[in-house]
Amino acid sequence: xxxxxxxxxxxxxxxxxxxxxxxxxxxxxxxxxxxxxxxxxxxxxxxxxxxxxxxxxxxxxxxxxxxxxxxxxxxxxxxxxxxxxxxxxxxxxxxxxxxxxxxxxxxxxxxxxxxxxxxxxxxxxxxxxxxxxxxxxxxxxxxxxxxxxxxxxxxxxxxxxxxxxxxxxxxxxxxxxxxxxxxxxxxxxxxxxxxxxxxxxxxxxxxxxxxxxxxxxxxxxxxxxxxxxxxxxxxxxxxxxxxxxxxxxxxxxxxxxxxxxxxxxxxxxxxxxxxxxxxxxxxxxxxxxxxxxxxxxxxxxxxxxxxxxxxxxxxxxxxxxxxxxxxxxxxxxxxxxxxxxxxxxxxxxxxxxxxxxxxxxxxxxxxxxxxxxxxxxxxxxxxxxxxxxxxxxxxxxxxxxxxxxxx
Amino acid sequence: xxxxxxxxxxxxxxxxxxxxxxxxxxxxxxxxxxxxxxxxxxxxxxxxxxxxxxxxxxxxxxxxxxxxxxxxxxxxxxxxxxxxxxxxxxxxxxxxxxxxxxxxxxxxxxxxxxxxxxxxxxxxxxxxxxxxxxxxxxxxxxxxxxxxxxxxxxxxxxxxxxxxxxxxxxxxxxxxxxxxxxxxxxxxxxxxxxxxxxxxxxxxxxxxxxxxxxxxxxxxxxxxxxxxxxxxxxxxxxxxxxxxxxxxxxxxxxxxxxxxxxxxxxxxxxxxxxxxxxxxxxx
Numbered sequence: 139x140x141x142x143x144x145x146x147x148x149x150x151x152x153x154x155x156x157x158x159x160x161x162x163x164x165x166x167x168x169x170x171x172x173x174x175x176x177x178x179x180x181x182x183x184x185x186x187x188x189x190x191x192x193x194x195x196x197x198x199x200x201x202x203x204x205x206x207x208x209x210x211x212x213x214x215x216x217x218x219x220x221x222x223x224x225x226x227x228x229x230x231x232x233x234x235x236x237x238x239x240x241x242x243x244x245x246x247x248x249x250x251x252x253x254x255x256x257x258x259x260x261x262x263x264x265x266x267x268x269x270x271x272x273x274x275x276x277x278x279x280x281x282x283x284x285x286x287x288x289x290x291x292x293x294x295x296x297x298x299x300x301x302x303x304x305x306x307x308x309x310x311x312x313x314x315x316x317x318x319x320x321x322x323x324x325x326x327x328x329x330x331x332x333x334x335x336x337x338x339x340x341x342x343x344x345x346x347x348x349x350x351x352x353x354x355x356x357x358x359x360x361x362x363x364x365x366x367x368x369x370x371x372x373x374x375x376x377x378x379x380x381x382x383x384x385x386x387x388x389x390x391x392x393x394x395x396x397x398x399x400x401x402x403x404x405x406x407x408x409x410x411x412x413x414x415x416x417x418x419x420x421x422x423x424x425x426x427x428x429x430x431x432x433x434x435x436x437x438x439x440x441x442x443x444x445x446x447x448x449x450x451x452x453x454x455x456x457x458x459x460x461x462x463x464x465x466x467x468x469x470x471x472x473x474x475x476x477x478x479x480x481x482x483x484x485x486x487x488x489x490x491x492x493x494x495x496x497x498x499x500x501x502x503x504x505x506x507x508x509x510x511x512x513x514x515x516x517x518x519x520x521x522x523x524x525x526x527x528x529x530x531x532x533x534x535x536x537x538x539x540x541x542x543x544x545x
Numbered sequence: 546x547x548x549x550x551x552x553x554x555x556x557x558x559x560x561x562x563x564x565x566x567x568x569x570x571x572x573x574x575x576x577x578x579x580x581x582x583x584x585x586x587x588x589x590x591x592x593x594x595x596x597x598x599x600x601x602x603x604x605x606x607x608x609x610x611x612x613x614x615x616x617x618x619x620x621x622x623x624x625x626x627x628x629x630x631x632x633x634x635x636x637x638x639x640x641x642x643x644x645x646x647x648x649x650x651x652x653x654x655x656x657x658x659x660x661x662x663x664x665x666x667x668x669x670x671x672x673x674x675x676x677x678x679x680x681x682x683x684x685x686x687x688x689x690x691x692x693x694x695x696x697x698x699x700x701x702x703x704x705x706x707x708x709x710x711x712x713x714x715x716x717x718x719x720x721x722x723x724x725x726x727x728x729x730x731x732x733x734x735x736x737x738x739x740x741x742x743x744x745x746x747x748x749x750x751x752x753x754x755x756x757x758x759x760x761x762x763x764x765x766x767x768x769x770x771x772x773x774x775x776x777x778x779x780x781x782x783x784x785x786x787x788x789x790x791x792x793x794x795x796x797x798x799x800x801x802x803x804x805x806x807x808x809x810x811x812x813x814x815x816x817x818x819x820x821x822x823x824x825x826x827x828x
Contacts, residue, residue, distance in 0.1 A: 281666060285636050292637075305588070305609065306639030 144168075144507040148176070149514050151251040153204045154521025158499065158514055159381060160507045171502035172376060173495060173514060174385035175521040183485045191217050191295050191453055191477050194485060198473065199289045201487065204247070204520050207240035207280060208466035210293045211358070212473035212487070217295040219360040219460025220477045221451055228445035229297030231437045232283050234357045236293065237464065238434035239279035242321070244467035245401075245427050246272045248518045249328050252420070255512055256328075256335040265331065268324045272427075275317045279434070282306055298447040307443050314435060321431055325424045332420040342501045342513040343415035348396040350403035351470060351493065356433045358464040362472055366392045367488075375496065387521075389496045390488055399469025399493040400517060401426045415501075419516035453480035466490050468518050491519045547803045548796075549746025551765040552772050556757040556792040557784050563611075567618040569707070570754040571762030573784065574646055574675055575618045577750070579611045580778040581644050587673055590644035591634050592617040593625030601700055602685055605630035607638045620677075622706055622713075623685045624734070628654055635670045644673040649742035652676045656747045673770055676745020678753025678763075678799075680708070680806060681733035691715070691729060696722045709754060739817070739824065741810040743803040750775055756799040757792050763799060 144166075147157035154177040161170040182201050186194045194217055199210035211233055218225060225233075250269045253262055277287040283302055284290030292299035302310070353361065372385035389396065397403075401422035405411040411422065455477040462473040469490035476484040494517050502510040548554075559565055559572030561579075568575055581587040594606030594617045603625035608614045628651055634640045647655060658668035683691075691713055692700045698717045705716040712723035745751040750771030756763035764786075766772040778784045789796055817824050 282636055282639055285632070286665070300633065300637045302637045303609075303639060306637060309639045 144510070146511055149173075149511060149519075151254075151515055152519045152521070153202065154519070156514075156519065156521050157384070158502070158510050159378075160502055160510055162507045166506050166508070168503045168505060168507050168510060171499040171510060171513075172378065172381055173499035173502075173519075174372065174376070174381055175387045175491075175495060176384060177386055177521045183487055186482050186485045188481050188483075190480065191221060191455075191475075191482065194473070194475060194482060195293060195295065198485075198487065201489075202520060203288055205240070205244060205466050205468065205471070205490075206289050207237055207284070207293075208464040208471045208490075209473070209487075210284075210290055211237055212462035212464040212466075212471045213475070214293050214295050215358065215360060215462030215464065216460045216473040216475040217462075217477070219462060220458060220475050221295065221453070221455035221460070223296055223449055223451045225297040225449055226446050228301055228442050229447040229449075231441045232298045232301070232447060233293065235434050235437035235441070236280055236284045236290070237357055238430040238437065239276040239283075241430045241465070241467050242276045242427050242434070243273050243280070245423050245430075246276075246324070248423060248467070249324075251518070252515055253331075255515065256331040256420070261327075261331060265327065268320070268327060271320055272317070272324055275313060275320075276434075278313065279310055282310060294448070296449040296451045301443055301445060301447045302441065304443045307438065307441060311435075311438055314431075314438065318431065321427060325427055328424045329421055332417055332424075337416055337512060338505060338509070339415070339417065341416045341505050341509055342419070342516055344501050344503050345398060345414055345497060346396070346500050348398045348497045349392070350406045351392065351397035351399050352404045352407035352465075353463060353470065354465055355404075355408040356429070356465060358462070358470070360461050360463065362461040362463050362474075363392060364459070364461070364474075368394065387492050387495055390492055396496045397493045398497050399490050401467075403469065404465070416512055416516040423518070453477065459484065468520055469493055489520075491517070491521055494519065547800050547807070548744050548765060549742075549751075549767065551751075551767045553766045554756075554789045554796055555764050555766075555786045556761050556789055557764050557775075557779075557786045558761045560783055560785055563615060564618070565760075567615055569618070569620040569705075571752075571757065571760060572618070573752045573762045573764060574677065575614050576783050577673075577675060577774060577778055578608065578614045578644050578646070580781060580783050581673055581774055582608075582610070582614070584777070585642075586774055587642045587644035588640045589634060589638060590614065590646065590673075591627050591630045592646050593621065593627060601688055601703070601706070607634045607640070609638075620706065621688075622683050622708065623688055624682050627651060628658070631655075631671070632664065632667050635667055641670055642672050643670045644675065645671050646675045646677065647745065647748065648679045648682065649676060649745040649747075650679075650736070650740055652745045652747045653742065673750075673774060674748045675771075676748025676751040678744050678751065678755055680743060680802070681737035681740075683729070683732050684734065687729075687732035690732065691724055695724050695728060698722065738813045739810050741807045743806040744799065755802060756789070756794060756796055761787070761792065763789070763796075 144160045148155040149158050156175045159172045160168045195210050195213040198213040199206045201209050246269045253265045281287045285292035368391045370389040373382035375389045376382040402419045405422040459476045464471045471490050472488040474486040498517050502513045559576035564572035564575045578590045589607050589609040592608045593603035596602045596604040601621050603621045605627045692698050702717050703715045707714040713729050714723045749768040751765040752762045814824050
């Protein structure tokens with residue numbers, strides 16, 4: 139390694155393992171940044187093949203413990219979609235409330251992870267306490283509605299296993315109303331800490347020719363522009379052959395362009411915000427907590443606790459590829475499933491951080507390399523779900539078969 | 546101690562006529578749960594409810610009101626896996642303080658759930674475990690055999706089932722018929738034969754008919770939680786009591802049966818071990 143290449147490996151305070159490789163000039167300014175996942179494969183997309191349609195949400199939620207709810211929901215929605223199931227309205231509302239509560243929780247976890255970057259000891263304890271308070275309350279909502287806060291048991295193809303009782307609905311509404319002042323104070327606290335952290339204004343604003351991708355303003359749906367999707371192998375994407383060989387994810391493009399996902403992209407698409415960079419990411423993530431809060435309260439309020447939440451469905455299905463496109467904390471999480479003769483014939487997950495990987499590296503360019511980790515962390519990367527596999531020759535380690543399985 | 550650890554034993558009966566109309570013996574379980582719900586000691590309770598259209602098949606469910614509790618009153622001599630409803634009770638039913646009615650084996654399972662971190666935020670919500678005396682339990686098909694085949698009364702026509710005085714009793718249209726317990730042996734679940742707990746030794750409070758006169762129940766107050774709630778129900782006038790040593794047949798019979806179950810279980814375990822069967826670690 140020469141002096142003009144700086145490597146941070148693994149990058150820290152994120153989920154999974156990745157490497158940030160930066161070429162720098164004499165002043166230490168990054169001239170070329172590349173970020174790639176080195177997280178090993180988990181293979182869940184293959185495990186669900188030939189299993190019953192109920193299986194993917196159960197297995198695929200275990201892709202990761204950081205955003206298990208979006209994985210469960212994307213999986214259930216993809217299966218619903220390929221089976222042509224229209225779930226009952228009460229189930230839709232329960233799912234919506236679950237996701238909104240989870241997304242608030244996940245943003246709070248990220249605030250814990252970045253707290254050392256944006257505050258000194260004076261505010262650290264206050265920030266962490268605020269994070270814990272919010273997490274405890276919103277996770278309670280997920281626990282009650284979906285059965286478990288981490289890997290929910292009650293989100294199923296066809297709807298939700300059970301409805302909540304009126305007693306529970308009242309309890310959740312009361313508890314969430316009581317949380318609102320705390321949540322607003324938390325958002326203010328984090329935004330102020332970010333703005334006063336002394337980060338350069340345009341740090342991370344180099345987004346190249348990427349396009350913000352945010353197909354749904356909240357929750358998600360079953361529409362995905364599959365015909366626009368191309369996926370590039372890492373060897374073809376990264377100029378440096380060594381990086382190309384070691385990178386564990388492929389690069390998804392829509393209409394040939396990288397897609398930026400996450401809170402900032404959501405804010406640009408749905409709320410008209412144009413700011414880019416690390417500060418904009420953090421501010422957008424904090425503000426999105428309130429967007430999710432409103433979504434949660436709307437859904438909770440509308441839930442009819444006496445309504446049925448499960449459809450009687452048949453395994454025959456449409457035979458078409460079904461999509462579950464979920465607004466996850468780190469961006470859109472897309473699961474695709476096809477059921478043929480009652481069994482999963484095809485399964486593919488295109489997860490949030492995969493979209494951002496080609497964008498995060500170049501976003502470090504133009505600033506001192508020591509700020510690189512700030513740029514990466516602003517995207518809240520979560521890599522354990524984003525890996526593909528290769529078959530390598532035992533003796534000379536050459537790639538025999540490069541199969542793209544992104545889990 | 547053959548009856549497990551307890552602070553005090555009394556004989557007791559509910560005072561509420563609504564309860565006594567539907568209760569198996571003294572109506573203690575119903576009275577305690579209704580009192581606990583009305584006083585906010587628990588928010589609801591997991592009980593053996595009744596399955597629609599099948600009056601002798603219990604179905605674990607969550608009771609939130611006096612009506613719910615009364616709807617579940619009375620013993621059905623077949624398994625009701627009440628712990629399976631515990632999770633739903635603390636999740637979609639939103640209960641943070643839960644009462645639960647359990648057989649001795651289920652009580653042990655609950656305490657294990659609480660001692661080991663098997664499930665997050667589930668068993669720790671139970672703050673009142675009412676244990677019921679239990680010698681053995683029958684599959685539902687066995688109840689058919691007893692009533693239909695042996696006592697020639699269709700199960701659906703039976704109004705009450707009871708075990709006492711050495712017999713399995715059914716009451717139908719006011720008429721009582723008894724079947725000697727030697728004829729029910731062999732029908733019980735195999736696991737019951739190696740169970741050594743008759744009186745739900747790990748509950749907060751245990752209750753059952755044995756030891757007290759007809760229409761009354763024997764109570765073993767075991768933990769602070771169990772004693773507190775029982776005493777407050779007595780103070781509120783919901784339960785009347787008699788000292789245990791003033792009633793017949795009293796604790797000696799209970800102790801005899803409890804010891805008998807332990808001895809029988811030990812013998813059966815020894816027999817199974819000799820046969821090379823796997824046997825669980827039993828207390």
